[in-house]
Amino acid sequence: MKISPREMVLAWVTGVIAIGGLTFFLADPQIKEWKVLSGKKADLQREVDKQKALIAQAPKWDAKLRDLKKKLPTHPQGKDVTTDLQILIERLAKANNVNLISRDAEKETQKGNMFEVAVNCKWEAKLASLTHFLFDLQKEDVILDISQLTISPNEKLVLRGGFIVYCSYSRAVPAGGERE
Amino acid sequence: MAVKALTGLAVRSRSLEWAVIHKAGDKEALASTHSVDLELGPDQQNVLAGLQAERDRLIADIRAKCGRVPSPASLGIPASWVLLRIAELPSGDPEEMKSMAELQVDKFSPFPVDESAVSYEVLSDENGRCRVLLSAIRTDTINILADALREAGIQPKWVDINLLGWWHLLKDAEKVHPSGSQVFIILEDSTCDILVSTAGIPLAMRSLSNMEDLPAEEADQDIARETAYTLSSLDLDRHGGHPTEISIWHRGASPEGLIKIFAEQFKIGSRPESLDSLPTLAEGLLRRATTRTAGRMDLAPPAWLEEANAKRTRRRIMVSSILAATLWLAGMVALFGSIQVQKSGIASLNDDLAALKAPAEKVRAVRDRTQSLTKYMDRTFSGLECLREVSDRLPPGITLKTFNYHKNKNLELNGEADEYAQIADLKQDLERSKLFVASSLSRTQRTKDGKEAFKIVCTLPGGEQP
Numbered sequence: 001m002k003i004s005p006r007e008m009v010l011a012w013v014t015g016v017i018a019i020g021g022l023t024f025f026l027a028d029p030q031i032k033e034w035k036v037l038s039g040k041k042a043d044l045q046r047e048v049d050k051q052k053a054l055i056a057q058a059p060k061w062d063a064k065l066r067d068l069k070k071k072l073p074t075h076p077q078g079k080d081v082t083t084d085l086q087i088l089i090e091r092l093a094k095a096n097n098v099n100l101i102s103r104d105a106e107k108e109t110q111k112g113n114m115f116e117v118a119v120n121c122k123w124e125a126k127l128a129s130l131t132h133f134l135f136d137l138q139k140e141d142v143i144l145d146i147s148q149l150t151i152s153p154n155e156k157l158v159l160r161g162g163f164i165v166y167c168s169y170s171r172a173v174p175a176g177g178e179r180e
Numbered sequence: 181m182a183v184k185a186l187t188g189l190a191v192r193s194r195s196l197e198w199a200v201i202h203k204a205g206d207k208e209a210l211a212s213t214h215s216v217d218l219e220l221g222p223d224q225q226n227v228l229a230g231l232q233a234e235r236d237r238l239i240a241d242i243r244a245k246c247g248r249v250p251s252p253a254s255l256g257i258p259a260s261w262v263l264l265r266i267a268e269l270p271s272g273d274p275e276e277m278k279s280m281a282e283l284q285v286d287k288f289s290p291f292p293v294d295e296s297a298v299s300y301e302v303l304s305d306e307n308g309r310c311r312v313l314l315s316a317i318r319t320d321t322i323n324i325l326a327d328a329l330r331e332a333g334i335q336p337k338w339v340d341i342n343l344l345g346w347w348h349l350l351k352d353a354e355k356v357h358p359s360g361s362q363v364f365i366i367l368e369d370s371t372c373d374i375l376v377s378t379a380g381i382p383l384a385m386r387s388l389s390n391m392e393d394l395p396a397e398e399a400d401q402d403i404a405r406e407t408a409y410t411l412s413s414l415d416l417d418r419h420g421g422h423p424t425e426i427s428i429w430h431r432g433a434s435p436e437g438l439i440k441i442f443a444e445q446f447k448i449g450s451r452p453e454s455l456d457s458l459p460t461l462a463e464g465l466l467r468r469a470t471t472r473t474a475g476r477m478d479l480a481p482p483a484w485l486e487e488a489n490a491k492r493t494r495r496r497i498m499v500s501s502i503l504a505a506t507l508w509l510a511g512m513v514a515l516f517g518s519i520q521v522q523k524s525g526i527a528s529l530n531d532d533l534a535a536l537k538a539p540a541e542k543v544r545a546v547r548d549r550t551q552s553l554t555k556y557m558d559r560t561f562s563g564l565e566c567l568r569e570v571s572d573r574l575p576p577g578i579t580l581k582t583f584n585y586h587k588n589k590n591l592e593l594n595g596e597a598d599e600y601a602q603i604a605d606l607k608q609d610l611e612r613s614k615l616f617v618a619s620s621l622s623r624t625q626r627t628k629d630g631k632e633a634f635k636i637v638c639t640l641p642g643g644e645q646p
Contacts, residue, residue: 004490005489005490005493005494008493008494008497009493009497012497012500012501015501016504019504019508023508023511023512026512027511027512027515030515030516030519031515033519034515034518034519034522037519037522037523037526038522040526041522041525041526041529044526044529044530044533045529047533048529048532048533048536051533051536051537051540052536054540054543054544054547055536055539055540055543057543057547058539058542058543058546061543061546061547061550062546064550064554065546065549065550065553068550068553068554068557069553071557111549111552112545112549114549114553127571130567131564131567131568134562134563134564134567135564138559138562138564143556143557145556145557145562145587146562146563146564146585146587147586147587148563148584148585148586148587149563149567149583149584149585150582150583150584150585151567151580151582151583151584152581152582152583153580153581161583163563166556168553168556
């Protein structure tokens with residue numbers, strides 16, 4: 001059979017169209033999958049980079065935490081810190097003419113090898129006394145932190161309110177014990 | 181730069197002669213000229229007869245002696261194989277000229293048109309009239325020769341006439357005068373070609389073959405008779421007068437017998453010239469092929485062109501198909517391969533992530549604890565600082581009722597003012613404070629004693645809504 005050039009060209013064009021269709025049929029789902037995989041890979045790569053960057057910061061955070069821990073007071077294991085804290089608050093209040101109506105100590109909480117105790121107090125004082133009291137609290141070597149403070153005047157034109165003061169500290173590690 | 185070769189191949193009765201030129205861009209270089217004698221049988225007068233009698237042997241002989249001849253080749257055939265006629269026709273474009281040439285050839289050719297290869301060459305074109313050389317040959321004749329050459333590895337593309345090759349060489353050698361009439365007699369290869377020209381333009385062409393079969397004296401008589409007949413048939417007075425020169429181009433010894441006959445029969449003398457003083461016939465054909473234009477002699481049957489075109493199309497389609505298939509396959513392999521690469525990359529990243537999880541968690545815990553402790557120790561946004569800031573910014577006429585501070589969250593102020601404008605001023609003033617991220621006036625209310633009660637909430641760093 002002899003095929004003319006025109007027939008050859010037509011056959012070629014038909015073949016190209018058929019291959020184009022086949023390509024679309026085969027490649028389209030693959031391209032979609034490739035895009036999904038590509039996105040997933042990029043997300044994973046970002047996550048890996050993030051984790052690596054975080055791990056690379058380990059020495060910095062360790063050093064910073066070490067410095068901060070040096071500022072925390074250390075108490076022996078089993079020692080009741082709540083009483084000491086209440087005594088301290090009472091002393092500072094008296095020194096600044098702040099009348100503590102009530103003191104309510106909460107239970108000691110532990111975060112890693114850090115401990116925390118909160119004392120909820122009701123008070124009565126003039127503005128200047130309160131200000132000096134708060135200033136003295138901040139000055140104390142022990143880490144005391146006022147997390148809540150409410151102030152409202154009463155009928156006698158004396159301020160009244162409450163505060164919650166947190167005290168953070170660490171405890172001495174017993175011999176042979178693990179330190180985090 | 182691609183180098184193209186072109187071959188001029190002169191076919192003689194018993195020999196082949198070819199010259200090759202190599203072209204690279206505008207540069208041309210004549211590479212070589214070769215000549216081989218063919219071994220024909222004793223009763224075979226020329227190569228055509230040989231091919232009809234012993235085709236395979238002769239093809240093998242050509243292949244062995246010629247070796248590889250570069251393509252394409254312009255084939256020159258003896259004028260004695262072709263019907264030749266010079267005629268005057270009106271000028272026209274090549275297509276018109278071809279049609280007119282076919283009509284003219286049909287008048288004198290004994291061959292049926294569909295079995296003939298017809299061609300023409302414009303010899304001169306003046307004042308809307310042109311002188312053309314018409315030629316015809318049986319397609320079978322040319323195909324017998326061309327098919328054999330193709331089998332022997334030679335690819336003829338054009339078919340020229342040897343006599344035109346000589347004419348080209350004569351002109352190049354300035355043997356053709358621009359005025360007067362000349363007779364050129366070319367004795368070569370047992371043939372005698374006669375060409376009469378006036379003012380450098382051919383008027384008549386004749387060819388006598390098989391001269392070797394005749395005794396020398398009889399052959400000379402035949403040539404002289406044919407020359408006289410040719411000259412008498414031409415109206416030379418109209419074209420430029422009687423011949424001024426007869427040149428006899430020959431090889432080997434001078435044709436004294438013929439010169440003597442011419443001297444007796446014509447008033448002018450004849451002059452012998454050696455063909456060896458001219459370049460080879462193959463080179464003449466090659467020169468014509470390199471300057472080939474429309475209106476040049478080409479007796480190649482149209483089927484050759486169609487076949488060449490079909491072959492070229494087939495080759496292009498094949499090459500483009502292979503290229504397209506290769507690209508397609510490469511594309512598919514790349515696509516499927518890249519998906520596998522992606523999957524393997526994802527698996528590898530998942531492994532990396534799993535390996536990093538534990539150390540990262542440990543660092544995260546240290547970081548969170550450090551940040552929490554830092555925040556804990558930071559007095560910048562303490563209750564005392566907030567109290568100081570509010571006291572500083574509290575304008576006269578505003579009385580605070582409550583002050584509720586929540587570390588890292590917000591500060592809530594409730595109070596009363598004489599006018600609403602004072603509250604708005606306080607709110608704007610607090611917004612300018614560096615201690616607070618934002619402040620909002622969430623409520624105002626007129627009291628029974630005519631004052632404006634309000635509530636302002638200032639957001640502390642860390643207390644922003646996510």
